[in-house]
Amino acid sequence: MDPDKLKQWLEMAQKFQGGNFWQSMFNTDYVKQFMNDPMFQPDGTGTEKSNMQQFWDQSGPVQTSARTSSEYPLVDIYMTPANMIVLAELPGISKNNLQLTLAGDQLTIKGFIESHYDNTTKIQSERYHGDFERTIRLPEAADTNKMNAKYGNGVLVIKLPRMENEEQNITID
Incomplete structure (x- = not known):
């Protein structure tokens, strides 16, 4: 070769x-x-x-975790006629260590994943731990007055109501 x-x-x-x-x-x-x-x-x-x-x-140093903070958490985005739904995979994280912000069509998920065994020798390390921040561009802006998020079983579910874009006639001067 x-x-x-x-x-x-x-x-x-x-x-x-x-x-x-x-x-x-x-x-x-x-x-x-x-x-x-x-x-x-x-x-x-x-x-x-x-x-x-x-x-x-x-190539630089090889990372011990499988993902970088810009790729974490993994997300799925769904759309219904009324909502955008974002599912973020966040196993083992306390809800107190999570922060969500929305600016226009940019949803940011920030948090911290604690390392459970700091004073040990790592044999294999694939799970991400430490600070993370991921900004996700949504397909459209959301109605900020009706948003909600629920966290359970390692999955964060963010429900973002879509803006009601009613068709309006525009007068021509």
Whole structure:
């Protein structure tokens, strides 16, 4: 396998998938074993790095959590004739650690997820923890007077009534 061709393929795939996908892919045991293969090691001079190792270094540090705060929480958005409904997946979070704001068609969900075992050695860490903030663009503005949100069983349900856009005739001067 040609390391230069593999590097080109990974760079092209990264443009289509985004950096976080490939960083999480490189954090698997199989890939780490693959990267330790002599084919991908420096040429023995002690100063040069292989093409694959250079790509690895340019990717930046691999994150231990599966998502970044800009991708968390995962959301679904539904529309009915009267409402927009946003479901946010937030397991294990206290409702007191959540904050919702709405500005025009921008819904922001902020919060904090506590790490339950701070003074331990992590063997595997896929769940997101720490501060997070996600702003979601809604398909349209909502009626701010009638909004409500409920949180239960790890799911935040935000009901946003749609603005009533009654058809009006416009007079022409």
